[in-house]
Amino acid sequence: METTMDTEVKPGNRKGKPNYLLEFKRRLTVAACESGVSVSKLAFAHQVNANMVFKWRRDLRAGLLEDAAPAPATLLPVVLARAPAGARSKAAPARRDTIPAGMIEIVIADAMVRVRGDVNASLLKTVVQSLRA
Structure with missing residues (x-):
């Protein structure tokens, strides 16, 4: 069984280290999971290191090659209030590295x-x- 795909590479930020598009990784790893497919031959045919395809296959099985972008962080409002003098808790001793005002x-x-x-x-x-x- 032979599978051919276009090798989609976008220029990387490091010399000699291409960044493969997520869709290309997913298609290649899905093909590598098929019965009777030689991962080494598949990788060679697409000019990719076989160890990289094995890693991508592990990532696919772990759900790490998903489209969903991480949810943006939500910032919560912070309100500072001065504690009354002498209201220090006995459970929390005073720290030497307390943050000064400003x-x-x-x-x-x-x-x-x-x-x-x-x-x-x-x-x-x-x-x-x-x-x-």
Whole structure:
């Protein structure tokens, strides 16, 4: 059984590392899942490494080659309120690294962003939008 498909490649951002279109990956892996198909021959015919096709096949079976784009993150409104003096909880001891007034600190994985000074909604929006890129 022989299957022919156009190899659809869009230029990658790294030299020598093409980015294959999702539809091409899906069609190739579906063909690789058919009975009696040699994945190595199929990969060779489409100038793709056989190990890559095996990985794409695993991804297909795990549902990772789906069309659905990830849902956009939803930001929730944040309201800051000052706690009354002496209202500190006994269960939560005071931290030495508390954030002083007029500063934003955002920690994502190993990255930390601190913004000091006049922190307002416009500045916070700019900071969060720059983190998306």
